Amino acid sequence: MADSAQDDDxxxxxxxxxxxAVAASVVxxxxxxxxxxxxxxxxADVLALSSTEIDLTPIEVGQSITVVWRGKPVFIRRxxxxxxxxxxxxxxxxxxxxxxxxxRVQNPEWLVMVGICTHLGCIPLGQKAGEPRGDFGGWFCxxxxxxxxxxxxxxxxxxxxxxxxxxxxxxxxxxIRIG
Amino acid sequence: MAGAPNRExxxxxxxxxxxxxxxxxxxxxxxxxxxxxxxxxxxWWSLGAVLTIALIIQIITGIFLAMYYVPTAEGAFDSVxxxxxxxNSGWMIRYIHSxxxxxxxxxxxxxxxxxxxxxxxxxxxxxLWFIGIIIFILMMATAFMGYVLPWxxxxxWAATVITNLFSAIPWVxxxxxxxxxxGFSVGSATLQRFYSLHYVLPFVIFGATIVHIWxxxxxxxxxxxxxxVKGPQDTIPYHPYFTTKYMVVFxxxxxxxxxxxxxxxxxxxxxxQFKRANPLVTPANIVPEWYFLPFYAxxxxxxxxxxxxxAFGGSLMILFILxxxxxxxxxxxxxxxxxxxxxxxxxxxxxxxxxxxSQPPAGALLIIGRLATVxxxxxxxxxxxxxxxxxxxxxxxxxxxxxxxxxxxxx
Ligand code: HEM
Ligand code: FES
Numbered sequence: 340m341a342d343s344a345q346d347d348d349x350x351x352x353x354x355x356x357x358x359x360a361v362a363a364s365v366v367x368x369x370x371x372x373x374x375x376x377x378x379x380x381x382x383a384d385v386l387a388l389s390s391t392e393i394d395l396t397p398i399e400v401g402q403s404i405t406v407v408w409r410g411k412p413v414f415i416r417r418x419x420x421x422x423x424x425x426x427x428x429x430x431x432x433x434x435x436x437x438x439x440x441x442x443r444v445q446n447p448e449w450l451v452m453v454g455i456c457t458h459l460g461c462i463p464l465g466q467k468a469g470e471p472r473g474d475f476g477g478w479f480c481x482x483x484x485x486x487x488x489x490x491x492x493x494x495x496x497x498x499x500x501x502x503x504x505x506x507x508x509x510x511x512x513x514x515i516r517i518g
Numbered sequence: 519m520a521g522a523p524n525r526e527x528x529x530x531x532x533x534x535x536x537x538x539x540x541x542x543x544x545x546x547x548x549x550x551x552x553x554x555x556x557x558x559x560x561x562w563w564s565l566g567a568v569l570t571i572a573l574i575i576q577i578i579t580g581i582f583l584a585m586y587y588v589p590t591a592e593g594a595f596d597s598v599x600x601x602x603x604x605x606n607s608g609w610m611i612r613y614i615h616s617x618x619x620x621x622x623x624x625x626x627x628x629x630x631x632x633x634x635x636x637x638x639x640x641x642x643x644x645x646l647w648f649i650g651i652i653i654f655i656l657m658m659a660t661a662f663m664g665y666v667l668p669w670x671x672x673x674x675w676a677a678t679v680i681t682n683l684f685s686a687i688p689w690v691x692x693x694x695x696x697x698x699x700x701g702f703s704v705g706s707a708t709l710q711r712f713y714s715l716h717y718v719l720p721f722v723i724f725g726a727t728i729v730h731i732w733x734x735x736x737x738x739x740x741x742x743x744x745x746x747v748k749g750p751q752d753t754i755p756y757h758p759y760f761t762t763k764y765m766v767v768f769x770x771x772x773x774x775x776x777x778x779x780x781x782x783x784x785x786x787x788x789x790x791q792f793k794r795a796n797p798l799v800t801p802a803n804i805v806p807e808w809y810f811l812p813f814y815a816x817x818x819x820x821x822x823x824x825x826x827x828x829a830f831g832g833s834l835m836i837l838f839i840l841x842x843x844x845x846x847x848x849x850x851x852x853x854x855x856x857x858x859x860x861x862x863x864x865x866x867x868x869x870x871x872x873x874x875x876s877q878p879p880a881g882a883l884l885i886i887g888r889l890a891t892v893x894x895x896x897x898x899x900x901x902x903x904x905x906x907x908x909x910x911x912x913x914x915x916x917x918x919x920x921x922x923x924x925x926x927x928x929x
Contacts, residue, residue, distance in 0.1 A: 376697075379711065385701050405798060409702035412798050455703075458823055460682035461675070461800040482679070482804055483818055483879055499686075499823045 390518030392510065395449070403466045405454060408517045412454035412462055413505060414478075415515075418489065423447050425476060426490035436501045440490040443504055451515065452491045453505050456480040458498035463487060478502070525552070546757075548731065554753035555760055556741035558918050562636075563739065563760075564767040565629040570727065571768060572622040575775075577720050579615040583608075587667065589713035591706040594669035595794045610779065617778040619661050620786050621771065623809035626654060634840070635861055637849030638740040644841040646733040651837045653726045658810070660719040663712040665807060672788045674795035675804050677704045677712070683817075686827040703797060744850025745914055752918040803878050811875030812868050816894065818879045819887040829891065836898045843898050845906030848914065856909040857902075864897045 391408045393415065398404055403416040418426070426440040444450055456463050458480065464470040465478035465487075473479030473486035475494045480487070485496030492501040507517040527533045527542060536542045546552040586605050588597035601608035630650070633639055639647035666677045681698050685691040700707030738747055747753055778785065786808060790801045806814050816833045820826035851858045867890050874887040 379700055380697050381699075381701050382707070385707065389702075407798070410705050410797060411703045458682075459679040460685075461679070461804070462798065481802060481878075482800065497818075497821050497823055497826065 390516055392514060392516045395513045395515065400448075405466055406517075408453075408505065413517060414450070414452050414454040414466060414491075414502070416450045416466075417448055418450055422476070422489040426488065429475070429488050429490065429492070429494075432494075435493050436499065438490075438492060438501055443490050443492075443501070445507075445509060449515075450489075450491060451505065451507050451517070452502040454478075454502070456482065456485055456498055457493065457500040457502065458483055458485050458496070463502075548735065549761070550757040551755045553735075553756035554738070554747075554750065555756045556739060556747055556752060556918055557754045557759075558741050558743060559739065559760060560742050561763070561767060562628070562632040563741075564764040565625050565632060567764045568625045568767055568771050569622065569629060571771070572618060572625055573720065573723060573727065575618045576615060576622065577724070579611050579618065580717070580720065582611050583615055584717065587713075589667070589710045591669065591709055591795070594667060594709060598668040609783075613779040613783040614775065615664075617775060617783065617786065619664065620778070620807070620809065621775055622657070623661070625771070626657060627809070630654065630837075631865060633740075634864075635851040635858075636740055636742060637744050637844065637846075637851065639841045640844065640849050641841065642737050643733075643740060646730065647841060648838060649726060649730045649733060651834070653723055653730060654837075655834060656719055656723050656726065660716060660723065661807065661809070663716040663719075666709065666712050667716060668791065669709065669795045670791035671793040671795055671799075671801050672790045672804070674704060674797065675790075675801055676806055677708060679804055681708070683827045683830065686824045688824070705797075740849060741918060742850060742852060743915060743918055744848065744853070745918060748917045748919075805876055808872065808876070811873075812871035812894075813875075815871040815875030815887050816891045818875070819884070819891040829895075833894060836895065840898065840902075844902045846909065846911065848911040853912040853914055854905075854909055855912065857905050860897065860901050860905060864894075867893050867897070 389409055391406060391413075393406055395415070395417075398415065398417045400417050401419045401422075403414055405412045405414055407413070423440075430439050430441075440447070443452075454462055454466070459482065461480050461482035463478035463480040463485070465472040471479045471481075473488075473494075475486050475488035477489045477491060478487040479485070480496065480498065483497050485498035486494045487498075487502060488494050490501075491504075493499070505517050507515050509515050525543070525546070527536055532542055543552070583601065586597060586601050586608065588594055598612070601612050603609075605611075633647065633650070662676070662680060666673045681695055681704060684698060685695045687694060696702065698708070699705065700711060741747075788805065805811070813830055813833055817826050817830040820829050846854060846857065848854055851861055871887065871890045871894065874883055874890065877883050879887070
């Protein structure tokens with residue numbers, strides 16, 4: 340019966356309805372899948388736990404501490420004069436991920452970074468005295484051999500980006516809040 | 519799956535059921551008396567049956583582990599220790615599950631190499647081959663997520679490194695990784711979803727296995743000669759001939775499993791797995807389970823993150839193009855003198871990659887790993903097409919039955 344509604348090029352009304360019904364079902368299935376997919380994103384309580392305050396007074400010059408923020412390690416290093424100078428001098432070196440030291444710190448003495456290698460997520464060494472610090476005097480990731488400099492910038496190895504700088508503010512001279 | 523006419527069953531209960539639900543003839547046609555099978559199948563053809571058994575063992579032991587296992591970051595490690603110490607026979611069930619997974623992979627690798635040697639992926643078995651690769655990838659996903667469940671140090675860091683592979687995807691990579699984690703790092707949310715998937719994927723594999731077997735039955739199995747069955751003189755019934763032949767291999771499989779479980783249960787394990795997961799300390803050398811090592815070596819051999827991930831995925835995906843890059847019309851490697859040599863070089867290359875994947879990536883090994891990676895891809899993209907064109911295969915026998923009748927044996 341739908342054949343009676345055939346146009347010149349052989350397309351029938353029924354063809355149109357078939358295509359429309361299939362298209363609508365695909366869109367419907369997609370819409371129904373979205374809440375399921377989205378349920379796998381971080382839940383509201385996980386998002387809520389996202390800031391940490393840290394007291395900096397116990398950290399001596401040339402020392403680092405590791406704190407946990409959102410389940411990840413954050414490196415806080417009180418850099419020596421020599422390290423700061425080195426980091427500034429390296430601004431002119433060839434950097435895979437170009438960034439000035441000045442853009443990576445709020446106060447040059449304090450370097451605050453997420454301590455996760457930007458390659459595949461290992462924790463670089465160099466926080467404790469005696470750990471290898473790589474060829475550029477900063478951090479060294481043993482997993483696949485990434486070297487970071489005194490500003491936490493990637494210098495050699497498979498990691499594509501500099502160590503990430505989290506959002507943080509100085510609440511006063513000796514306290515910061517991350518997140 | 520049609521074939522011989524339905525037989526009259528002697529037992530009256532069987533007849534009663536068969537009349538209402540023809541399950542007995544289905545089994546007879548699938549793995550029984552009415553399944554005509556090339557008479558020259560050798561022992562390498564038994565691995566498919568071994569794989570089915572291995573899957574069933576994983577599912578049964580897994581169901582019992584799941585009765586005690588607690589899928590939270592706080593509870594997982596202790597619940598596995600409890601299974602090991604306090605639960606009746608828990609240690610044995612867990613050791614069968616962890617060592618069973620290793621033997622499962624050993625069997626699947628031999629099974630895949632069998633297919634590569636005898637050209638089982640060639641027309642008309644391309645889709646059969648595809649389903650096999652899909653099963654292999656599902657197995658890798660399942661085993662990887664299972665390895666995360668005990669929440670040891672290697673569990674945690676394997677999960678971290680592997681999920682971070684997705685962060686290499688341009689633009690959306692970081693959002694995808696956070697989505698996979700359900701948080702800002704690998705944690706309880708990640709563990710619970712892995713558990714959910716680890717429980718269900720084996721059943722998906724089971725379903726895919728049924729499709730795989732269905733596809734085998736359309737054109738029948740390939741055979742060591744790689745020539746098609748011409749008539750009844752080329753075949754014998756699957757049961758009892760191959761069912762009994764394969765019992766021997768089942769015996770070897772169970773002896774190997776029992777040896778591992780009772781004498782060397784932790785031989786394939788890693789000492790860092792006895793430490794609780796610690797998100798603040800990375801183990802000195804992250805190594806995956808042995809069955810992932812060749813692919814892990816490929817990942818690490820590329821100095822660029824995105825390209826490393828592409829090569830890692832590509833090393834699996836390249837199996838899909840095998841039916842087309844192998845340009846030879848002869849299926850079986852037995853009649854391809856040049857191919858045969860390159861096949862064994864390829865096997866050696868994969869083993870070499872496996873060794874390199876287990877070592878820290880530095881110095882000469884890094885260079886050798888890169889060469890071995892290049893060779894891996896060259897085997898598919900350059901060597902196979904060229905060998906197919908240039909090689910002169912040995913003459914094929916007229917039929918499967920011919921040399922058997924002349925007494926030359928099945929090979
Ligand atoms: C394709 C089939 C399967 C494979 C390859 C597999 C593999 C694995 C592996 C490698 C582990 C880690 C073992 C260890 O180091 O302790 C594991 C753990 C586990 N699997 Fe499976 N599995 C499979 C099926 C299942 C099924 C069907 C279930 C549930 C019904 C299950 C439940 C578990 C549980 C609860 C654990 C954690 C306890 C433990 O670590 O021993 N598995 N699995
Ligand atoms: S994770 Fe740091 S180099 Fe790969």
